[in-house]
Amino acid sequence: MDIKWKIKRFEALSATELYDVLQLRTEVFVVEQNCVYQDIDGKDLKALHLIGEDDGKxxxxxxxxxxxxxxxxxxxxxxxxxxxxxxxxxxxxxxxEAIYFVKSQFNQTKITISAQLYLKKFYESHGFIQTSETYLEDDIPHIQMKKN
Known part of the structure; x- marks a missing residue:
């Protein structure tokens, strides 16, 4: 496994890169998690996109x-x-990588996430702490977590 990392603004994504990102997000968040939701939410336009590729995929x-x-x-x-x-x-x-790029691109160390509840321990291992009660987002239990 030799992962190559790219960080790009929306406008800099090629059509193929955007297609591949949306395909991966749909594969996991819609099909694997059996959750019908609006993935294309308008926020991609403001985001930096961190893409990990292995052998071009x-x-x-x-x-x-x-x-x-x-x-x-x-x-x-x-x-x-x-x-x-x-x-x-x-x-x-x-x-x-994501935490590193938030610091290097935005000069920020305080980070807030909306995490799927079952991944709480995963995010805690990266320094995040739970800061909200459980709530449903697209019928999946989530919690807000923060890293300072």
């Missing part, structure tokens, strides 16, 4: 927001790893 992704573009603090969202790469702990590498 998109296998990991997250979108990053500067403060006030999603939450008051900087934010990381749509964190997703292709199922066949999860046992390789790529999710942890993706989060480290």
């Amino acid at each position: 998109t296998v990991a992704y997250a979108r990053l927001f500067k403060p006030k573009d999603y939450f008051d603090e900087a934010s990381i969202g749509r964190v997703v790893v292709k199922q066949s790469y999860r046992e390789k702990k790529l999710g942890h590498i993706l989060m480290r």
Whole structure:
């Protein structure tokens, strides 16, 4: 596994890169999690897009927001790893990269996320703490978490 990381604004994404990102997000968030929801939410236009590729194929992704573009603090969202790469702990590498790019691109260390509840321990391992009660987002239990 030799992951190459790219960070791009929406306008800089090629049609193929955008297609691959949307395909991965749909594969996991809609099909695998059996959740019909509006993935194309207008926020992609404001985000920085962190793409992890292995041999030219998109296998990991997250979108990053500067403060006030999603939450008051900087934010990381749509964190997703292709199922066949999860046992390789790529999710942890993706989060480290996302946190690094929030700091380097936005000069921010305070980060807020809306996390699926079942991933609480995963995000805690990256320094996030729960800051809300459980709520439903697209019929999936979520919690707000913050890293200072």
